[in-house]
Amino acid sequence: MIAIDNLEQQVGEFSLRIHELRISRGITLLVGANGAGKSTLLELLATVRLPRRGSIQYDGRSVQNDLPLLRSQIGYVPSDIELYEDMTVYKLLKYLGELKGMYHFERIESLLTDFRLTPYRDVRIKRLSGGEQRRVAIAQSLLASPQFLFLDEPLNGMDSAERKLIIAYLNKYAEGRTIVTAIHELDEWEAAGDRVLWMDQGQAGFYGNMHQWKADLPYKVWVGQITREQFQLYFDTDRNMIEFREAEGGKMDLRIVSKEPPFHGWKAVPPTMEDAYFIRKFTRSK
Numbered sequence: 610m611i612a613i614d615n616l617e618q619q620v621g622e623f624s625l626r627i628h629e630l631r632i633s634r635g636i637t638l639l640v641g642a643n644g645a646g647k648s649t650l651l652e653l654l655a656t657v658r659l660p661r662r663g664s665i666q667y668d669g670r671s672v673q674n675d676l677p678l679l680r681s682q683i684g685y686v687p688s689d690i691e692l693y694e695d696m697t698v699y700k701l702l703k704y705l706g707e708l709k710g711m712y713h714f715e716r717i718e719s720l721l722t723d724f725r726l727t728p729y730r731d732v733r734i735k736r737l738s739g740g741e742q743r744r745v746a747i748a749q750s751l752l753a754s755p756q757f758l759f760l761d762e763p764l765n766g767m768d769s770a771e772r773k774l775i776i777a778y779l780n781k782y783a784e785g786r787t788i789v790t791a792i793h794e795l796d797e798w799e800a801a802g803d804r805v806l807w808m809d810q811g812q813a814g815f816y817g818n819m820h821q822w823k824a825d826l827p828y829k830v831w832v833g834q835i836t837r838e839q840f841q842l843y844f845d846t847d848r849n850m851i852e853f854r855e856a857e858g859g860k861m862d863l864r865i866v867s868k869e870p871p872f873h874g875w876k877a878v879p880p881t882m883e884d885a886y887f888i889r890k891f892t893r894s895k
């Protein structure tokens with residue numbers, strides 16, 4: 610478990626404040642608007658940035674007392690990955706492995722296989738696509754089989770097959786370990802995630818399991834159809850539309866957040882993970 614107490618961090622004009630938070634094992638999905646403090650929190654968790662005030666403890670160990678040991682148990686992938694461009698995939702992983710004190714390289718072979726990087730083993734990093742580079746970045750974070758893994762938008766630049774591969778891998782890897790990953794698409798993580806942490810203007814707006822995330826919402830989700838004219842009017846005045854799509858016969862299919870049915874005959878549907886995020890943000894802006 611990661612225990613955060615009275616954490617305060619000022620970055621320029623921005624301040625992050627978390628009074629008390631206990632992050633359990635498994636996968637915590639870190640969500641929030643741009644600038645909400647997700648990357649700042651991940652940097653603090655990864656010990657790239659040390660807390661000015663407050664404490665973070667990892668299974669009882671603190672940054673103040675056990676930094677070198679903790680760092681050997683932490684893996685981190687920042688959002689802006691900068692890999693040594695002229696190195697080949699294998700040389701890079703071997704070099705980073707040596708820096709972490711590894712002298713047996715079977716782990717590299719298994720990571721190359723797991724992340725489908727074997728065909729690129731002797732290819733220079735700069736020749737790889739964005740998604741392939743990110744797979745290498747995730748592989749390097751796992752070299753020392755860390756107990757704590759912090760990922761900042763790990764699926765950026767990946768196609769759907771790559772995304773599924775990474776999510777499935779992390780789902781398995783999280784057993785008995787702690788992963789915190791900043792993401793943008795909640796729904797694709799639903800089966801793998803254990804908890805959601807919503808950062809809201811530098812504070813923890815919600816932390817709980819997936820069920821709690823979708824429960825006790827102050828608004829419902831409604832689906833139905835309206836005419837294009839009604840849509841134009843609605844679109845200009847309301848901000849509660851989650852999704853709209855053109856339907857047949859000049860109509861529009863809509864997904865709307867509201868307490869009451871917005872139009873006659875509309876149906877309430879159970880919220881998805883994304884809907885719950887929309888509703889929480891929507892409620893916050895009211």
Ligand SMILES: Nc1ncnc2c1ncn2[C@@H]1O[C@H](COP(=O)(O)OP(=O)(O)OP(=O)(O)O)[C@@H](O)[C@H]1O
Nearest residue numbers: 620621622623641642643644645646647648649650
């Ligand atoms: N080095 C810095 N100097 C000044 N302000 C900074 C610095 N780094 C981050 N910030 C500010 O801190 C705030 C939080 O940024 P952070 O990157 O943690 O947010 P985020 O939730 O990860 O956003 P995004 O989803 O856009 O990556 C932002 O307002 C950002 O402009």
